[in-house]
Amino acid sequence: MSGFLQALRQLARDRSALVGLSLVLLVVLAAILAPVISTHPEAVWDMNPVNRLKPPSGEWLLGTDRMGADIYSRVIYGARITLLIAIVAVGASLLIGVPIGLLAGWNELWLGEVLMRVSDIFLAVPQIVLAIAIAQTLGPSIQNVILALSVTYWPWFARLVYAEVRALKRETFIEAAIALGVPQWRIVLQHVLPNVASPIIVRTSIGMGFTILTAASLGFLGLGAPPPAPEWGRMISESREFLPEAWWYAAAPGLAIFIVVMGFNLLGDGLRDILDPRLRRSHDR
Amino acid sequence: MRAGMRILAIIARRLLWFVPTAIGLVAVVFFISRVIPSDPAALLAGETASREAIDALRTKLGLDRPLPVQLFDYYGQLLRGDLGTSLFTTRPVSADLLARLPATMELTLAAMLIAVLLGIPLGVISATRRNSLLDHALRIVTVGGLAVASFWLALALQLVFAMDLGWLPLQGRISGFPPKPITGFLTIDALISGRTDQLWSALRHLALPAITLAVPALATVVRFTRAGVLDTLGRPFVDYQHAIGIPRALITWRYVLRNALTSTVTQIGLLFGILLAGAVVIETVFQWPGIGTYAFEAILQSDYAAVMGFTVYAGGIFMIANLLVDVVHAIIDPRGDRA
Amino acid sequence: MTGSLLLEIDELRLGYETGRGVARVLDGVSLSIGRGRIMGLVGESGCGKTTLARAVLGILAANANIESGGIRFDGEDLLGMDRRRFQREIKGRRISFIPQDPYGAFNPLFRVGDQIMELMKWKSPRRAPGEKGLGALMTPYPRARKKADREEALRRLEEVQIPDPERAFGKLPGEFSGGQRQRLMIAMALMTEPDLIIADEPTTALDVTIQAQILKLIKGLGATHGVSVLLTTHDLGTAYEICDDITVMYAGQEVEIAPVETFFAQPRHPYTVRLLESLPAPGREIHEIAGEIPSLVEPPSGCRFHPRCERAKDVCRASRPPVSGALHRFRCFDPVPVPGDVEVPG
Numbered sequence: 021m022s023g024f025l026q027a028l029r030q031l032a033r034d035r036s037a038l039v040g041l042s043l044v045l046l047v048v049l050a051a052i053l054a055p056v057i058s059t060h061p062e063a064v065w066d067m068n069p070v071n072r073l074k075p076p077s078g079e080w081l082l083g084t085d086r087m088g089a090d091i092y093s094r095v096i097y098g099a100r101i102t103l104l105i106a107i108v109a110v111g112a113s114l115l116i117g118v119p120i121g122l123l124a125g126w127n128e129l130w131l132g133e134v135l136m137r138v139s140d141i142f143l144a145v146p147q148i149v150l151a152i153a154i155a156q157t158l159g160p161s162i163q164n165v166i167l168a169l170s171v172t173y174w175p176w177f178a179r180l181v182y183a184e185v186r187a188l189k190r191e192t193f194i195e196a197a198i199a200l201g202v203p204q205w206r207i208v209l210q211h212v213l214p215n216v217a218s219p220i221i222v223r224t225s226i227g228m229g230f231t232i233l234t235a236a237s238l239g240f241l242g243l244g245a246p247p248p249a250p251e252w253g254r255m256i257s258e259s260r261e262f263l264p265e266a267w268w269y270a271a272a273p274g275l276a277i278f279i280v281v282m283g284f285n286l287l288g289d290g291l292r293d294i295l296d297p298r299l300r301r302s303h304d305r
Numbered sequence: 306m307r308a309g310m311r312i313l314a315i316i317a318r319r320l321l322w323f324v325p326t327a328i329g330l331v332a333v334v335f336f337i338s339r340v341i342p343s344d345p346a347a348l349l350a351g352e353t354a355s356r357e358a359i360d361a362l363r364t365k366l367g368l369d370r371p372l373p374v375q376l377f378d379y380y381g382q383l384l385r386g387d388l389g390t391s392l393f394t395t396r397p398v399s400a401d402l403l404a405r406l407p408a409t410m411e412l413t414l415a416a417m418l419i420a421v422l423l424g425i426p427l428g429v430i431s432a433t434r435r436n437s438l439l440d441h442a443l444r445i446v447t448v449g450g451l452a453v454a455s456f457w458l459a460l461a462l463q464l465v466f467a468m469d470l471g472w473l474p475l476q477g478r479i480s481g482f483p484p485k486p487i488t489g490f491l492t493i494d495a496l497i498s499g500r501t502d503q504l505w506s507a508l509r510h511l512a513l514p515a516i517t518l519a520v521p522a523l524a525t526v527v528r529f530t531r532a533g534v535l536d537t538l539g540r541p542f543v544d545y546q547h548a549i550g551i552p553r554a555l556i557t558w559r560y561v562l563r564n565a566l567t568s569t570v571t572q573i574g575l576l577f578g579i580l581l582a583g584a585v586v587i588e589t590v591f592q593w594p595g596i597g598t599y600a601f602e603a604i605l606q607s608d609y610a611a612v613m614g615f616t617v618y619a620g621g622i623f624m625i626a627n628l629l630v631d632v633v634h635a636i637i638d639p640r641g642d643r644a
Numbered sequence: 645m646t647g648s649l650l651l652e653i654d655e656l657r658l659g660y661e662t663g664r665g666v667a668r669v670l671d672g673v674s675l676s677i678g679r680g681r682i683m684g685l686v687g688e689s690g691c692g693k694t695t696l697a698r699a700v701l702g703i704l705a706a707n708a709n710i711e712s713g714g715i716r717f718d719g720e721d722l723l724g725m726d727r728r729r730f731q732r733e734i735k736g737r738r739i740s741f742i743p744q745d746p747y748g749a750f751n752p753l754f755r756v757g758d759q760i761m762e763l764m765k766w767k768s769p770r771r772a773p774g775e776k777g778l779g780a781l782m783t784p785y786p787r788a789r790k791k792a793d794r795e796e797a798l799r800r801l802e803e804v805q806i807p808d809p810e811r812a813f814g815k816l817p818g819e820f821s822g823g824q825r826q827r828l829m830i831a832m833a834l835m836t837e838p839d840l841i842i843a844d845e846p847t848t849a850l851d852v853t854i855q856a857q858i859l860k861l862i863k864g865l866g867a868t869h870g871v872s873v874l875l876t877t878h879d880l881g882t883a884y885e886i887c888d889d890i891t892v893m894y895a896g897q898e899v900e901i902a903p904v905e906t907f908f909a910q911p912r913h914p915y916t917v918r919l920l921e922s923l924p925a926p927g928r929e930i931h932e933i934a935g936e937i938p939s940l941v942e943p944p945s946g947c948r949f950h951p952r953c954e955r956a957k958d959v960c961r962a963s964r965p966p967v968s969g970a971l972h973r974f975r976c977f978d979p980v981p982v983p984g985d986v987e988v989p990g
Contacts, residue, residue, distance in 0.1 A: 036448075141329035144627075145620040146578035148585065153337050153616045156604055233454060237586050240456045241604055256457050260590070263460065264468035274457035282452035289448075541748030548703050548743065549763055549832070550736025552780030559781075560751050567753075638753055640818055 030294045037290020040225075043283025047276075051099035058093035067248075076268050083268035086258060087248070094250035095272045101251050102280065105162060106231045109169035110224060117174035118220060121181025126189070126208055136182055139175030147172045148234050155243040162245045165238055169231055180223055184216040218295035225288035229281040236277050252277050315635050319628045328380075330620050335379050338613050340372065388617065389610030393603065398614035402596050406618075407489025408478060409588065409595030413580045415515035420522035420576065425562070425569070428530025432565075433557055435535065443527060450524030455583045459517045459590040466513060473513050476592035480506045514591040518583050522576045529572045533565030540564070567638045574630035578623050650839055650872045651677040651700065656713035658692075658699060667940040669695050671896040671948070672713065672964070677840070677889075682866055682873040684883035684904075686919075687893035690937060693876040696893075697842045700874065702735055718839060737767045740833040742843040742862075746825035746850070750817035757813030760832060761785075764793040767836040800831040804861060823854040830861055834869060841866070843875045847882060859886045880923055884908065892916050895938050895948040897964065900974040912972070912979040915949045947975070955980075 031037050050057065059081060067087045074084040081092040120139070124132025142150065151168040158164035188194055188211075197207045238244045239253025247254065252273035259269035346363035347354070354362070363369055367378060382389070388398040431440045467475040474480065484494040484503050492511065495503035537543065538561060546556045588597030596615060603611035658670040669692045677683045685693040698704055700715055702722070715722040717739065722730065743749040750759060765785045770792055801809035804827040817825060826846060833841050843862060847855040863886040866873050877883055883890050884904065891901045892915065900913040911917045921931040935952035938944050946963050950956040955978045965975040 137325070138329065141326055141333060144326045144330060144624055145616070146582040146623060148582040149616050149619045150333070150337075152585070152600065152604065153334060153612055154341070156607075156609075156612045157337050157341050229452065233452075236454050237456065237582075240454075240586055241589070241601055243604060253454070253456075256454070256460065260460065264464050267464060270457060270460050274454060274461070277454045277457065278449070278452050281454075282448060285448060285452055541743065541745050542751045544703070545741070545743045545749040546751075548698075548701050548736070548741040550731060550767060551762060552731075552766065554780040555762075560754065563753050564751065639755075639816060640752060 027294060031290065034290040034294055036286045037294065040283045040286025040288070040290055043279050044287055047099050047280045047283065048103065050096050051103050054096045054100060058090070058096045060090035060093045075266075082272040083266070085255065085269060086262065089248075089250075091255075091269065091272050094255065095252070095276050098250040098252045098255070098273065098276065099280070101162065101245055101249060102232055102235065102277075105166055105169065105235045106228050109166045109173060109231050109235070110227050112166070112170035113173040113177055113227070114220070114224065116170070117177025118181050120174070121178040122185060122208060122212070122216075124178070125182040125185025126204075126212065136178065139178045142172060142175040143179065147230075148237055151234060151238060152241065152243065155238055160243050160246050162249070165235055165244050168238070168243075169234060173227065173231060176227065177220065177223065180219055181216055184219055185212055188212055188215055218291075221295065222288050222292045225284050225291055229284035229288070232277065232281050232284070311639075312632055312635050315631050316628065319631055323624060323628070326624065327621070331380060331383060331617065332376065334613055334616050335376050337616075338609065339368070339375060339379075383617065388614035391603070391608055391611045391614075393606045393608045393611065398611050401599060401611070402614060402618050405594060405596045405599050408593060409581075409584055409597060411490040411492065412511065412514055412518060412588065412593055412595060413577070413584055415511055416518035416522060416580055416583075417573075417576070419515060419519035420526050421573065423519075424523045424526025425530050425566070428527040428569075429534050429557060429562060429565075431527065432531045432534035432538065443531075447524040447527045450520045453520065455517055455521065456586040456590055458520060459514070459587050462513050462517055463590070474510050476510075476590075478507065478510050478594060479503065480510070514587050514593055517590075518580055518587050521579055521583065525572060525576055525579070526569060529569045530565055533568045534561055537561045537564040563637055567634060570630055570634045570637060573633075574627040577626035577630075581619055581623060648678050649676045650679045650718060651874070652714075652716040653696070653700070654714045654716070656696070656699065656715065657711040658695060658704075658713075659709050659711060660705070661707040661709065662941065665941045666709075668943055669708075669896050669940055670699070671943070673893070673896070673898050674967070675891050675898055675901055677872050677874060679839075679872055680867070680870045681888040682863065682875060682886055684887035684890045685874060685876040685893065686880060686883050686890055687878065688937060689878060690895075690940075691893040692896040693893050694844055697844050697874060697876050700840075701739060701741060701842055702730055733773075736763070737769075737836050738838050739840045739842060740767075740836055740838040742826075742829050742833045742841060742846045744845040744848055746822055746829050749829060750825060752817055754816075755813065756815055756817055756820070756828060759817075760797050760813070760828075760835070761790070761794065763832055764797055764835060765790075768793045768796075769837040770796075797831075797835055800835050801828070803834070803865065804828070804831045806831070822850055823858065826850060826854075826858050827861065830858070830865065834865060834871070837869070838871060840872045840874065843873055845876055845878070848877075848879075855882070856885070862886060880919065892919065895943060896940060897948050897975070899947075899949065899976070900972075902972040902974075906972050910972070910982050912969075912974040912982070913949075913976050914953045914955050914980060916974075917980050947977075 031041065066089070068084075068089065069087070072084065072086060074080050076083045080090055082095065083091050085091055085094070117139075120132070120135045123129075124136045126132075147169075150172045151165075154168035154171060155164050158167065194207065194211055197211060235244065236251075236253035236256075239251040240257045242254070242257065244254055245251040255273040256270045259266065262269055344359070346359050346366065346368050350359045350362045367375060386399050388402070390396070391398050391401055394401055427443060431443045434440055463475055466473045479491055481503075483491055484498045484500055484507075487494045487497055491507040492504060495501075495507055534557075543556060543561060546560060547553070551560075584595060585597040585600050587593070588595045589601040592598065596618065600612060600615040602608070603615065653673060653675050655672045655674055656670050657668075657672050659666040659668050673692070673696060675683070675685075685696065687693050695704070695708070699708075699710065700717075700722070704710075710723065717734065722734065725734070750756065765783075768789065770789050775786070798809040798813070801812060806812050806824060806827055812820075812828075820828065829846075833843075841862075846862065847858050850858060859882060862873060862875070865871075875883070875887065887904050889901065889903050890907045892899050892913065894915050900907070900911065900916045902910075907916075908920070911920055915933075918931070918933045921928075922933060924930055933952060938948060938951065944951050945961055947953075947956075947960045947965055950960040953960070957978060959977050965977045967973050967975055968979070
């Protein structure tokens with residue numbers, strides 16, 4: 021517990037982590053408080069052709085879109101979709117990737133090796149390419165985006181954990197535990213898992229940013245949540261018809277993506293510096 | 306002689322790894338295209354097809370046969386270079402992709418060139434002047450460059466430089482007639498045929514999409530070069546060379562940089578994936594007639610074979626890029642003990 | 645010829661800026677090295693011997709600050725010398741360097757020959773003073789000089805007993821053993837025909853069996869080429885093997901300087917005596933030195949050894965002892981009497 025407190029104190033001292041955490045919290049709060057802080061919650065999903073393409077003003081803080089919906093409110097509600105996709109997809113990738121990495125790295129049995137080869141195949145192609153193929157086959161919906169992203173992101177965790185566990189196995193304290201006859205599952209849970217936790221946490225934060233960008237790209241390509249869901253990538257895609265006149269149309273969702281991805285990236289960088297100075301080097305290799 | 310043999314060995318080792326990965330990749334794509342959908346024939350025939358047409362197509366494509374048989378057929382098809390027929394263009398997907406490949410390659414390589422030629426020096430300077438104003442500024446820019454959605458940046462640049470200022474063309478590859486196709490790279494073809502007007506036009510069209518595509522790659526190169534140089538600057542051989550009076554600039558740009566680049570080069574392989582992925586959205590925004598736009602249109606049209614063909618293609622290009630990266634790595638790092 | 649002294653360090657004071665204040669690493673150190681002589685600079689880690697060596701080479705860390713004192717080399721003031729002239733004519737050329745860690749001192753990605761030729765390109769004695777270049781990155785290497793330099797370099801490799809120097813040139817550093825790499829370093833230190841070689845713990849990283857060979861090589865070649873050597877070591881045995889003179893440093897102060905025979909036979913400073921007692925010898929117990937190495941940020945006043953010295957008096961706390969003696973110099977108000985009776989009461 022004191023280790024956790026110490027980590028928190030260090031977090032508060034690391035400027036980039038602090039800025040990152042603030043940005044992430046800002047977006048999370050916006051998502052939670054969406055009904056409260058949005059100015060036109062009714063104009064998120066409804067069509068109001070009368071108010072179509074209004075520039076930013078006191079009434080419409082960030083302007084309105086082609087359907088007459090309030091862009092500010094849509095962006096706020098969009099944070100819910102974005103965070104939902106990223107949290108579930110990265111969470112699922114963790115749940116798939118970490119056990120596979122542990123198993124393959126620790127046991128070195130044929131099953132683990134096979135799973136690692138499978139993850140190699142996924143890593144052999146840019147993530148978004150496979151995600152496009154999957155999302156295209158399944159059809160545009162939030163669930164399918166989540167599925168496509170989870171299926172293509174877990175290998176990153178598997179590979180990371182695999183490499184860390186393999187390195188750990190050669191450490192003296194693990195070898196000592198094995199020699200002392202401590203049961204394998206206890207070694208893995210008590211010694212291995214805590215030691216690979218830091219890189220996993222860092223990778224999770226950076227993976228959130230990466231996944232949000234990929235999800236937005238899918239949305240932009242028309243493979244995300246179908247309209248009228250306020251999905252940021254699709255909003256930017258829609259705006260293209262109305263440039264350059266409706267310059268505000270794409271500005272807000274683009275900035276929203278920028279803020280949340282930057283937040284997670286900075287948080288990840290800061291966590292890396294705090295949790296493990298050694299990691300910074302091995303990571304940069 | 307020795308170095309040549311070593312590089313050949315690396316290529317051989319990579320190719321050996323290539324084959325199972327490619328087989329696996331195809332199986333994954335096959336799984337996505339034939340197993341996930343409840344009725345692939347309906348998907349392939351398109352939304353407007355009649356019941357009879359779908360049945361006919363199913364029989365024609367052999368989709369009524371057992372899955373393993375289908376998979377082997379699929380391998381056979383791919384070995385013959387057959388990626389199926391596009392519903393939209395009604396031409397073979399492989400022919401479509403091949404025709405559009407040079408445009409994508411030209412764009413991607415231009416972006417890579419910008420990222421590497423600008424990113425490596427910036428990374429070195431950032432590291433040697435650690436915590437200077439320039440270093441801080443670069444760090445902010447690189448963090449931002451990795452966080453910005455490329456399609457959004459593309460729109461912003463279009464808005465400013467094409468629509469508002471009118472300095473650069475909004476979209477397309479060239480104005481007027483393209484040069485006589487030789488390499489398929491318009492800039493190089495124009496150069497070969499000595500048409501400076503066409504070269505200028507091609508370069509102006511290339512500028513915005515290449516810069517947009519380069520931004521995240523540039524940020525990555527700067528970050529990794531900086532980290533690599535900082536890491537290397539602490540190594541004893543740098544101190545030794547200072548102590549024996551080798552000029553500082555030479556130590557940094559020749560000796561330190563080469564060590565730092567061993568890690569950056571590995572990253573450049575992964576960068577190629579980022580660039581290829583970015584190409585899909587950026588080509589779309591700039592109406593760049595490459596395989597990215599093709600994939601996007603295929604998505605819009607639910608042109609199934611075309612999307613799958615693109616996946617296989619992109620995977621192949623990415624693997625070849627990583628093979629090249631291995632070779633470059635072997636040249637930079639002559640020690641043979643690393644895989 | 646300007647006298648028999650090659651290097652004279654005079655009351656050198658140097659501090660490192662640290663987070664907790666200025667660490668006074670050199671507190672008025674004076675010593676000199678005669679032509680063709682090997683000076684051993686002995687002391688525990690952190691006593692300032694490496695800092696002193698690096699100050700002579702002009703490669704101090706960015707947070708180091710020379711506060712006062714001087715370094716004269718061959719009659720010229722090194723600290724006041726034009727930096728460009730120092731870089732071009734002294735560093736790596738007339739003063740060369742053998743590093744502590746031969747494993748890390750070669751860049752692993754460049755062939756040994758290329759790294760040697762890089763040194764020769766800039767520091768060869770055949771390089772004309774007027775030879776011009778276009779900045780460090782584009783300066784050409786004149787062909788005729790390159791050929792002569794290469795032959796000279798190959799001869800030096802032979803001299804340090806590297807088998808087949810021509811082939812060694814084409815190898816990567818990783819293909820050599822640690823001992824061979826240190827031989828290469830010695831060869832490189834001799835190639836520029838220097839007057840002074842700074843050897844910073846040159847055998848610490850090596851196996852004991854190889855240490856003796858390397859020391860013999862340094863001593864032998866130093867004599868052949870008439871080079872002076874400043875050798876830092878924490879090991880009195882190493883110093884005994886090859887040095888002509890020995891300087892003992894404690895916590896940033898030199899405490900005793902003597903020719904090697906005198907040093908071992910008649911040590912005068914209490915710290916030196918304790919240091920000698922800590923050596924293993926037949927028929928005697930090993931004595932450790934009580935107390936701890938002092939902080940350099942807030943060092944003890946006067947003689948910095950006084951908190952650990954049982955001969956210490958009030959005057960030792962008040963001021964630093966002046967130099968006594970000429971050939972055998974020591975700084976102590978109450979030196980151990982001659983003949984070196986090591987039976988210290990207490």
